[in-house]
Amino acid sequence: MALALLRHMRCLCTLPRTVAALQSSIDKRSYAERGSLERVVSAFRAVVGDDGVSLGAAVREQHGKDESVHSCQPPDVVVWPRSVEEVSALAKICHHHRLPIIPFGTGTGLEGGVGAMKGGVCFSLRKMDSVLDLHQEDFDVTVEPGVTRKALNAYLRDTGLWFPVGWCSPTAAWLPPARRAPTGRRHQVNLEVVLADGTIIHTQRSRKTAAGYNLTNLFVGSEGTLGVLTKATLRLYGVPEALVSAVCSFPSVQAAVDSTVHILQAGIPIARIEFLDDVMIDACNRYSALSYPVSPTLFLEFHGTERGLEEQVSITEEITQGNCGSDFSWARDTETRARLWKARHDAWYAALALRPGCRAYATDVCVPISHLPQIIVETKKDLTENHLTGPIAGHVGDGNFHCLMVLDPHDPDEVKRVHHFTERLARRALALDGTCTGEHGVGLGKRALLREELGPLAMEVMQGLKAALDPKNLMNPGKVL
Numbered sequence: 001m002a003l004a005l006l007r008h009m010r011c012l013c014t015l016p017r018t019v020a021a022l023q024s025s026i027d028k029r030s031y032a033e034r035g036s037l038e039r040v041v042s043a044f045r046a047v048v049g050d051d052g053v054s055l056g057a058a059v060r061e062q063h064g065k066d067e068s069v070h071s072c073q074p075p076d077v078v079v080w081p082r083s084v085e086e087v088s089a090l091a092k093i094c095h096h097h098r099l100p101i102i103p104f105g106t107g108t109g110l111e112g113g114v115g116a117m118k119g120g121v122c123f124s125l126r127k128m129d130s131v132l133d134l135h136q137e138d139f140d141v142t143v144e145p146g147v148t149r150k151a152l153n154a155y156l157r158d159t160g161l162w163f164p165v166g167w168c169s170p171t172a173a174w175l176p177p178a179r180r181a182p183t184g185r186r187h188q189v190n191l192e193v194v195l196a197d198g199t200i201i202h203t204q205r206s207r208k209t210a211a212g213y214n215l216t217n218l219f220v221g222s223e224g225t226l227g228v229l230t231k232a233t234l235r236l237y238g239v240p241e242a243l244v245s246a247v248c249s250f251p252s253v254q255a256a257v258d259s260t261v262h263i264l265q266a267g268i269p270i271a272r273i274e275f276l277d278d279v280m281i282d283a284c285n286r287y288s289a290l291s292y293p294v295s296p297t298l299f300l301e302f303h304g305t306e307r308g309l310e311e312q313v314s315i316t317e318e319i320t321q322g323n324c325g326s327d328f329s330w331a332r333d334t335e336t337r338a339r340l341w342k343a344r345h346d347a348w349y350a351a352l353a354l355r356p357g358c359r360a361y362a363t364d365v366c367v368p369i370s371h372l373p374q375i376i377v378e379t380k381k382d383l384t385e386n387h388l389t390g391p392i393a394g395h396v397g398d399g400n401f402h403c404l405m406v407l408d409p410h411d412p413d414e415v416k417r418v419h420h421f422t423e424r425l426a427r428r429a430l431a432l433d434g435t436c437t438g439e440h441g442v443g444l445g446k447r448a449l450l451r452e453e454l455g456p457l458a459m460e461v462m463q464g465l466k467a468a469l470d471p472k473n474l475m476n477p478g479k480v481l
């Protein structure tokens, strides 16, 4: 059977690939063996055209991994639909042949979400990149999944509106928290979703609603395990009249967090408040030729009117001084603001530069803000004791922080130590009433931790939802649950 399939596949390949790679892919392909690959691939081509399907090894490899350290699990085929109708038609074929579907955005996830654990078909949404409907008076816009934040904001340039975060990623999306208007709220209003059997649904019609279950949030957090998101209506916000950026150093993590709490308690409508630990600041100083004191540091951003901002900045400075903050500097003009925030913006690359030739992998947890100093101090001790490089950057306003682990992927001992460290970190967060991930999602890597966090009963509810929406377990199998 495998050899027969191999013969079919060799005829169908559009790019050169080795027989050994193909053979091993077929050996893994428990689902695909049940259907005829030849017929399946022809059916895909009938929907998306010859250039919308690839069986090439390099292409499959590229779509079988993200930015995490999880090993590559290539899909059997990659398809590039251009519309919801095409996604639905492709899903129907997969459903009929019991082929897994793995949605793929840009592959920048950090928990192994795009690996094809059981082979199957990668649905790359890259070609669905249109901005569809802009309603300026309603402050919303409908976009396809390939639209990036940059592209959307370029489109919105002359409207006086903007979208402050990344796309409606089915992981948690790029949500620098403590943001004023959207804090604690999802940015997606309505989603169009293609279910495993090809059915197309919409999750919500109106911006404000009390009608029925909140399907929007269910699908936003589903990491491709419940359906393929093909459109999202996103909330937009007015471009602020003025912006101020500020930076302040602190003698301890506790002092930085206390300042954050006091700023929030004072009702200052802070737009962004980000934390870097001393190791991260040191790395940024070296990488970007800066000279910040090597100590815990807050990066702040204020949005508002010229007059309002003056008051916000002056109260914030007072608060930081009351918490032993030093070197408070702030700026209004674009160039100086960019310079002040350069350390924060370059943090990823600065961390990487600590160990040239190594890889970076970010893990995140979130705790109630009052527990942040304790968990950060314990985590830094853990890193030192285990000889690991893991500078810390946090969205301190809501207790969420990332350890940017810099490691040698070819050193199995170090990879293992990082793995154990991330588990300890997550368990430390759980012990402090936190969560094993505030942003990056569960993917492949945090499934056991999710179970520990929610307990068996909540897991059963999730499994029931999954079974109801995807009874054949075709949507991104092996992830989340």
Ligand SMILES: Cc1cc2nc3c(=O)[nH]c(=O)nc-3n(C[C@H](O)[C@H](O)[C@H](O)COP(=O)(O)OP(=O)(O)OC[C@H]3O[C@@H](n4cnc5c(N)ncnc54)[C@H](O)[C@@H]3O)c2cc1C
Pocket: 066, 067, 102, 103, 104, 105, 106, 107, 108, 109, 110, 113, 114, 125, 145, 166, 169, 170, 171, 172, 173, 174, 175, 176, 223, 224, 225, 227, 228, 229, 230, 348, 439, 440, 476, 479
């Ligand atoms: C340098 C760096 C910094 C980062 N910083 C942050 C940060 O500050 N905050 C934060 O939240 N995240 C951060 N991330 C991780 C972030 O979650 C991802 O980069 C991004 O949200 C994932 O989008 P993607 O399109 O690349 O998803 P992919 O990696 O392509 O996919 C992620 C998951 O979503 C599923 N998926 C993708 N598209 C769809 C779709 N259309 N329908 C259904 N399921 C789909 C996939 O199957 C997979 O399970 C960072 C990553 C990097 C590399």
